[in-house]
Amino acid sequence: MLMRTTVIASAALALMATMAQAHSWADCVDWRFKDKSKPSYRASDGECFAWARQYPVKSGVAFAGLDSYSPARHYQQEPKDFTACSDRVHGREPGADETRQNPISKAYGGKWGAMAVAKAGDTQCVRWPAKNHAVKNEKEKFVFINMPKTLLTKDPNQSQFSKANIAKIPFKNCNDISGDTDRTPCGGCFKIPEELETGTYVVQWRWELNDNEFYTSCWDIAVTGASKPEVGDNSTTVAPAPLGGTTSVFAELAEN
Ligand SMILES: *[C@@H]1O[C@H](CO)[C@@H](O)[C@H](O)[C@H]1NC(C)=O
Numbered sequence: 001m002l003m004r005t006t007v008i009a010s011a012a013l014a015l016m017a018t019m020a021q022a023h024s025w026a027d028c029v030d031w032r033f034k035d036k037s038k039p040s041y042r043a044s045d046g047e048c049f050a051w052a053r054q055y056p057v058k059s060g061v062a063f064a065g066l067d068s069y070s071p072a073r074h075y076q077q078e079p080k081d082f083t084a085c086s087d088r089v090h091g092r093e094p095g096a097d098e099t100r101q102n103p104i105s106k107a108y109g110g111k112w113g114a115m116a117v118a119k120a121g122d123t124q125c126v127r128w129p130a131k132n133h134a135v136k137n138e139k140e141k142f143v144f145i146n147m148p149k150t151l152l153t154k155d156p157n158q159s160q161f162s163k164a165n166i167a168k169i170p171f172k173n174c175n176d177i178s179g180d181t182d183r184t185p186c187g188g189c190f191k192i193p194e195e196l197e198t199g200t201y202v203v204q205w206r207w208e209l210n211d212n213e214f215y216t217s218c219w220d221i222a223v224t225g226a227s228k229p230e231v232g233d234n235s236t237t238v239a240p241a242p243l244g245g246t247t248s249v250f251a252e253l254a255e256n
């Protein structure tokens with residue numbers, strides 16, 4: 001009887017430990033669906049092309065497991081300072097170092113995941129694990145995608161990030177995995193602002209689990225700006241030929 005009680009008690013403790021760590025993070029920051037007409041975040045339905053800063057892609061840890069890895073990927077902000085991107089020092093749950101590196105590219109490649117690359121106006125999709133929080137009895141508190149539209153020399157603070165919100169995605173946008181509410185994959189997409197000039201921009205994923213309880217992930221995107229056509233490409237800026245002129249663009253083309 002005593003043994004049985006002990007077994008039950010330790011099972012309950014183990015479950016509590018799992019639940020206590022069950023907080024989410026951006027697992028993939030450029031998830032591409034195999035079939036765009038059937039968007040899905042299951043491993044079999046897409047592929048990841050980019051990760052957040054210093055993401056240990058070679059850890060061998062399965063999807064949704066990086067919260068029991070050291071340093072953990074989930075980072076809970078401390079409301080006293082709201083450090084925007086984990087520095088491994090601040091926060092209720094410090095998380096991995098996701099601060100801007102010098103150079104920015106130092107956070108990518110080798111043992112880390114690849115950096116995101118995109119064009120202004122592109123749509124990018126982000127994937128995250130449900131970590132038991134996409135269940136019916138939990139209120140939807142949303143994921144905010146924050147992306148300042150200017151090129152910065154250092155990371156923004158949280159109020160600057162929050163002012164630069166570009167998307168609000170339901171956290172509970174998931175592909176149900178029957179019987180496993182922890183490793184259920186979830187995600188959503190956002191559009192990179194069209195007016196950006198070429199350069200590297202910072203993006204923040206910020207999930208509000210409860211009132212004033214936030215978790216964040218940070219990454220960089222090398223954006224090719226729509227406003228800067230490639231050298232020699234003046235196709236959209238050709239001046240109209242004067243009306244009635246004998247040397248119109250079309251006449252010249254015809255002669256050549
Ligand atoms: C965030 O940065 C802005 C611009 O530098 C500054 O005005 C503001 O006081 C900062 N906010 C906090 C909470 O540190």
Ligand SMILES: *[C@@H]1O[C@H](CO)[C@@H](O)[C@H](O)[C@H]1NC(C)=O
Binds near residue numbers: 231232233234237
């Ligand atoms: C393209 O247009 C710009 C601005 O009008 C001009 O400065 C540049 O010389 C043009 N380039 C070519 C290859 O025609």
